[in-house]
Amino acid sequence: QPLNIMAGLVTIDTQGNVVISGNLKVLGTVEAKDLKVAQETAGNATILAGFKEITLANPNLKADSLLFVTPTSKISYPLYVKSQKDGEAVIGFDAPEGSATEDVKFNWWIVGVSQ
Numbered sequence: 001q002p003l004n005i006m007a008g009l010v011t012i013d014t015q016g017n018v019v020i021s022g023n024l025k026v027l028g029t030v031e032a033k034d035l036k037v038a039q040e041t042a043g044n045a046t047i048l049a050g051f052k053e054i055t056l057a058n059p060n061l062k063a064d065s066l067l068f069v070t071p072t073s074k075i076s077y078p079l080y081v082k083s084q085k086d087g088e089a090v091i092g093f094d095a096p097e098g099s100a101t102e103d104v105k106f107n108w109w110i111v112g113v114s115q
Contacts, residue, residue, distance in 0.1 A: 041111075044072065045091070047104040053082060053092025056108060062086050066111040073105040 003012040009021045040058065047054045061067065063085050071079050077093040084090075091106070 042107070042109040044105065044107045047092060047100055047106075049102050050099050052095055052099045053090050055088055055090050057088045058110065059087055060110050061089055062112075064112065068109045068111065070107045070109075071104065072107055073103065075104055079104065079106055 002014060011019045041060050045054055045056060061084070067081050067084060067089055069079055069081065069091050075093065077095050079091065079093050082090040082092050091108070093104070
């Protein structure tokens, strides 16, 4: 028999799984064998040859989020966050001769997602 608390807002089933119908605030450390995030806060992208920037659209991205980009392919110019606002950011580089001659692959990671 599952345990329902606060009119079903918190449920613990017979396998030990907990479902909370609201937010969870932890004042200490969270330890887990595995952690899954409901929406992507990290991934990878490619600036195609012939271009010098790409727009990354993600609902988790806020104007005040930290967005880290790490190139995973050879680059000739520094890759950086050119602009950022709620829901999207422009990632690219400034090349005096124009656009990339080869695809530029990179990983991205959003930290400090505000609500």
